Amino acid sequence: MLAQLPPALQNLQLPLRLRLWDGHEFNLGPTPSVTIVVKDPQMVTQFTHPSLDALGAAFVEGKLELEGSISEVIRVCDELSTALLDEDEDSQPVRTVHDxxxxxxxxxxxxxxxxxxxxxxxxxxxxxxxxxxxxxxxxxxxxxxxxxxxxxxxxxxxxxxxxxxxxxxxxxxxxxxxxxxxxxxxxxxxxxxxxxxxxxxxxxxxxxxxxxxxxxxxxxxxxxxxxxxxxxxxxxxxxxxxxxxxxxxxxxxxxxxxxxxxxxxxxxxxxxxxxxxxxxxxxxxxxxxxxxxxxxxxxxxxxxxxxxxxxxxxxxxxxxxxxxxxxxxxxxxxxxxxxxxxxxxxxxxxxxxxxxxxxxxxxxxxxxxxxxxxxxxxxxxxxxxxxxxxxxxxx
Amino acid sequence: MLAQLPPALQNLQLPLRLRLWDGHEFNLGPTPSVTIVVKDPQMVTQFTHPSLDALGAAFVEGKLELEGSISEVIRVCDELSTALLDEDEDSQPVRTVHDxxxxxxxxxxxxxxxxxxxxxxxxxxxxxxxxxxxxxxxxxxxxxxxxxxxxxxxxxxxxxxxxxxxxxxxxxxxxxxxxxxxxxxxxxxxxxxxxxxxxxxxxxxxxxxxxxxxxxxxxxxxxxxxxxxxxxxxxxxxxxxxxxxxxxxxxxxxxxxxxxxxxxxxxxxxxxxxxxxxxxxxxxxxxxxxxxxxxxxxxxxxxxxxxxxxxxxxxxxxxxxxxxxxxxxxxxxxxxxxxxxxxxxxxxxxxxxxxxxxxxxxxxxxxxxxxxxxxxxxxxxxxxxxxxxxxxxxx
Known part of the structure; x- marks a missing residue:
């Protein structure tokens, strides 16, 4: 069980609430418009390095739930990743076969x-x-x-x-x-x-x-x-x-x-x-x-x-x-x-x-x-x- | 003095007349709309390999005179060069210093x-x-x-x-x-x-x-x-x-x-x-x-x-x-x-x-x-x- 947020998240001011698998909640700002429900303890580390790809994949795989309007979810998650990721962490695109x-x-x-x-x-x-x-x-x-x-x-x-x-x-x-x-x-x-x-x-x-x-x-x-x-x-x-x-x-x-x-x-x-x-x-x-x-x-x-x-x-x-x-x-x-x-x-x-x-x-x-x-x-x-x-x- | 056109020019049908320094004229087709006056004997060889650049330079340097409307001159010279030059003879462009x-x-x-x-x-x-x-x-x-x-x-x-x-x-x-x-x-x-x-x-x-x-x-x-x-x-x-x-x-x-x-x-x-x-x-x-x-x-x-x-x-x-x-x-x-x-x-x-x-x-x-x-x-x-x-x- 987490007693507190990972350090990287503590100084952010975002309208985002994290709710953990055990019911614990952490607000990253005063009036959260979005709640991310973390269903898997292993997911917490994702939030210290929150690429939109990784968050999206976790949602698709059912490891996260999202509460709030979907457009607000996207906006807040982008702010989160903008705050914590370096620009040069972008992956290079894969070029695939086209037959x-x-x-x-x-x-x-x-x-x-x-x-x-x-x-x-x-x-x-x-x-x-x-x-x-x-x-x-x-x-x-x-x-x-x-x-x-x-x-x-x-x-x-x-x-x-x-x-x-x-x-x-x-x-x-x-x-x-x-x-x-x-x-x-x-x-x-x-x-x-x-x-x-x-x-x-x-x-x-x-x-x-x-x-x-x-x-x-x-x-x-x-x-x-x-x-x-x-x-x-x-x-x-x-x-x-x-x-x-x-x-x-x-x-x-x-x-x-x-x-x-x-x-x-x-x-x-x-x-x-x-x-x-x-x-x-x-x-x-x-x-x-x-x-x-x-x-x-x-x-x-x-x-x-x-x-x-x-x-x-x-x-x-x-x-x-x-x-x-x-x-x-x-x-x-x-x-x-x-x-x-x-x-x-x-x-x-x-x-x-x-x-x-x-x-x-x-x-x-x-x-x-x-x-x-x-x-x-x-x-x-x-x-x-x-x-x-x-x-x-x-x- | 030329008795006849160079072979490359003999089979062309173009509304073009060549007039030589000595007054001799050669028509490349029945009703010439353009006359190129060749003032320099050395220029004749140009007409077997007539790039627009070379013809233009000769005109600028006074080795050629042009008779007929200028737009018709351009059109006929392009037909001439199209007929006699290969497409891959184009020169590559020069890239110059720009300070x-x-x-x-x-x-x-x-x-x-x-x-x-x-x-x-x-x-x-x-x-x-x-x-x-x-x-x-x-x-x-x-x-x-x-x-x-x-x-x-x-x-x-x-x-x-x-x-x-x-x-x-x-x-x-x-x-x-x-x-x-x-x-x-x-x-x-x-x-x-x-x-x-x-x-x-x-x-x-x-x-x-x-x-x-x-x-x-x-x-x-x-x-x-x-x-x-x-x-x-x-x-x-x-x-x-x-x-x-x-x-x-x-x-x-x-x-x-x-x-x-x-x-x-x-x-x-x-x-x-x-x-x-x-x-x-x-x-x-x-x-x-x-x-x-x-x-x-x-x-x-x-x-x-x-x-x-x-x-x-x-x-x-x-x-x-x-x-x-x-x-x-x-x-x-x-x-x-x-x-x-x-x-x-x-x-x-x-x-x-x-x-x-x-x-x-x-x-x-x-x-x-x-x-x-x-x-x-x-x-x-x-x-x-x-x-x-x-x-x-x-x-």
Missing amino acids: KETDAKAISYHYDLSNAFYQLWLDSDMAYSCAYFETGSESLEQAQQAKFRHLCRKLRLQPGDYLLDVGCGWGGLARYAAREFGAKVFGITLSKEQLALARERVKAEGLEDQIELQLLDYRDLPQDGRFDKVVSVGMFEHVGHANLAEYCKTLFGAVKEGGLVMNHGITAKHTDGRPVGRGAGDFIEKYVFPNGELPHLAMISAEISEAGLEIVDVESLRLHYARTLDHWSERLEDNLEAAAKLVPDQALRIWRLYLAGCAYAFARGWINLHQILAVKAHADGSHELPWTRDDIYNP | KETDAKAISYHYDLSNAFYQLWLDSDMAYSCAYFETGSESLEQAQQAKFRHLCRKLRLQPGDYLLDVGCGWGGLARYAAREFGAKVFGITLSKEQLALARERVKAEGLEDQIELQLLDYRDLPQDGRFDKVVSVGMFEHVGHANLAEYCKTLFGAVKEGGLVMNHGITAKHTDGRPVGRGAGDFIEKYVFPNGELPHLAMISAEISEAGLEIVDVESLRLHYARTLDHWSERLEDNLEAAAKLVPDQALRIWRLYLAGCAYAFARGWINLHQILAVKAHADGSHELPWTRDDIYNP
């Missing part, structure tokens, strides 16, 4: 978890990527529709355009592009659960003539320039640095001359890939997105460019993603009982931390979201883009 | 040439950078004013904002920002000729209370975060790859937390700096912009980002620069007699080729122009930018 089999397993691990679970906290179209808040006060539903519209407008999507959607998820964007912009869409995913529900929804809307969805690896895409436009949302994060060049060349090969390619994805803060925040990257790799690798904007821009595509428009939506994740996290927290019936307890613990943690990471600027629009110019250097971006805002 | 003294000399070489000469072909505000054509059909005057406005809008410039203008040229943007947006401006340049005329124009408009202009190296800028906004137009091309990190850190140090930094400049096509077009880079380095070095978008983005600035908005204006240079080149061609009285014959030859050549290079996509907007976020990751870019287009 078709490994990638398919990694995608399945995350996206095949349970459609019903994702429906609990995503919008009704199940857009599982950064929304677009035009005023900052609209609902998640509205902001996800606005994201679809913003992407279609940036792509200057026209009736009859043949659109390739790489990583189509549950098909929300594909159906929007077909329904609202009259596009013909070919969408691919590696998740069987996504594909099944996405096809169901296409059929329910009677859009089978306009939309074809396939379980397909991006490396197997046709390379005959048959597509007028390409959109890839929340996809390049799964490709891996070693394969980014091949990925970009594949998009180049799929789109016609004069065509547009939109990459919308999460980017790293640092060009050398070193993590930001006191040890918060391993948790994501281990529990959330195995085989995920975030490129810096400069890295993905270089690969897009070397593949022969010209970058014409980049927009950061970092704070939009923070707000999107706030919505998701709040909706999940409001539906914990229902969620517990749909996924194993450990998965629920992981998703709770991941959603609140990523909301925090985007808000702090540890990670970013960039929409990168590129054109495959004609051989003489020309393209058909309008002179300005005014048409996106005054269509 | 304050060398940089000051390099800037002086180009920008101190003659204010009256630049006035012959620039717009009345002497904006010596890519204009912004909102419809594609407006005049150069209108498009340069639109460029100033576009930059000020992207910077969300407010009355009373303290704006740093790094590389202020003849002060057109500084006066626009002060006059139209009520900003207080501190502008710096390394060109004495620019500074003198810029100060004169500030005085003529009665803007001395709002605008201060100094002959100053960027490395000597105050680092106390005193500026609300920073704008740098056509400047980072002179910094040099080795100094880009220091340059970006200096802008970071000059701007306050929450402030915006706009870099508007020419970017390279390839990430490794290899030249594009058959040997067209050395001419620029030797005769036009000594010590100039174009970074790829990925390189300047990486440096901006590693300096602590977050990239929020990138826009390519490549075809705008092609059109701007067309205007400049046409205006110079229309004023050759007046120009010849203002600068040495060799300088006029250089500037004629450089303007028409760069118009061609932008049109073909050999080089690009990117406006890169970044924010210095607050320590907690927040900033005051609006949710969308709509305000730029609907102010």
Whole structure:
């Protein structure tokens, strides 16, 4: 039994209470907003060296319980780790193998978890990527529709355009592009659960003539320039640095001359890939997105460019993603009982931390979201883009 | 005397005539639009291995004369070099020293040439950078004013904002920002000729209370975060790859937390700096912009980002620069007699080729122009930018 806090913790002023396995409580500040329940005596030493990864892992493994709002838990734990850890204690990111089999397993691990679970906290179209808040006060539903519209407008999507959607998820964007912009869409995913529900929804809307969805690896895409436009949302994060060049060349090969390619994805803060925040990257790799690798904007821009595509428009939506994740996290927290019936307890613990943690990471600027629009110019250097971006805002 | 063309040239079909020192003429195709007058017998061998650099140098040195429109000359010479040179014959770019003294000399070489000469072909505000054509059909005057406005809008410039203008040229943007947006401006340049005329124009408009202009190296800028906004137009091309990190850190140090930094400049096509077009880079380095070095978008983005600035908005204006240079080149061609009285014959030859050549290079996509907007976020990751870019287009 501990008579007192470890010395390192005694001088901190944080709104944090530790409750031990035997009922003893220690307040690190006057009015605790968060309580960490330590169920295993061996865990106490963790608090003298509290990396976010280690705390997260302990929660996932049931060695800790958390009381208080999940977003406040994340904030206070970050303050704790900031106070006690040196910045250079960050671990270096692991670079993993990305072949078709490994990638398919990694995608399945995350996206095949349970459609019903994702429906609990995503919008009704199940857009599982950064929304677009035009005023900052609209609902998640509205902001996800606005994201679809913003992407279609940036792509200057026209009736009859043949659109390739790489990583189509549950098909929300594909159906929007077909329904609202009259596009013909070919969408691919590696998740069987996504594909099944996405096809169901296409059929329910009677859009089978306009939309074809396939379980397909991006490396197997046709390379005959048959597509007028390409959109890839929340996809390049799964490709891996070693394969980014091949990925970009594949998009180049799929789109016609004069065509547009939109990459919308999460980017790293640092060009050398070193993590930001006191040890918060391993948790994501281990529990959330195995085989995920975030490129810096400069890295993905270089690969897009070397593949022969010209970058014409980049927009950061970092704070939009923070707000999107706030919505998701709040909706999940409001539906914990229902969620517990749909996924194993450990998965629920992981998703709770991941959603609140990523909301925090985007808000702090540890990670970013960039929409990168590129054109495959004609051989003489020309393209058909309008002179300005005014048409996106005054269509 | 040549009885016939060198074999390499005999099978070409180009609208090109060669006229030799002795009056002999050879047509490379049926209806020549361009005539190259070869004044020196030793030059004939150049045409079997016609890099754009070598042809340009020969013209500058008076060994060749050119007949036909200058833009057609560039186009036909590129076809000639494309037909006869291998792509891998490109020379690698020279990386040069960039200390304050060398940089000051390099800037002086180009920008101190003659204010009256630049006035012959620039717009009345002497904006010596890519204009912004909102419809594609407006005049150069209108498009340069639109460029100033576009930059000020992207910077969300407010009355009373303290704006740093790094590389202020003849002060057109500084006066626009002060006059139209009520900003207080501190502008710096390394060109004495620019500074003198810029100060004169500030005085003529009665803007001395709002605008201060100094002959100053960027490395000597105050680092106390005193500026609300920073704008740098056509400047980072002179910094040099080795100094880009220091340059970006200096802008970071000059701007306050929450402030915006706009870099508007020419970017390279390839990430490794290899030249594009058959040997067209050395001419620029030797005769036009000594010590100039174009970074790829990925390189300047990486440096901006590693300096602590977050990239929020990138826009390519490549075809705008092609059109701007067309205007400049046409205006110079229309004023050759007046120009010849203002600068040495060799300088006029250089500037004629450089303007028409760069118009061609932008049109073909050999080089690009990117406006890169970044924010210095607050320590907690927040900033005051609006949710969308709509305000730029609907102010």
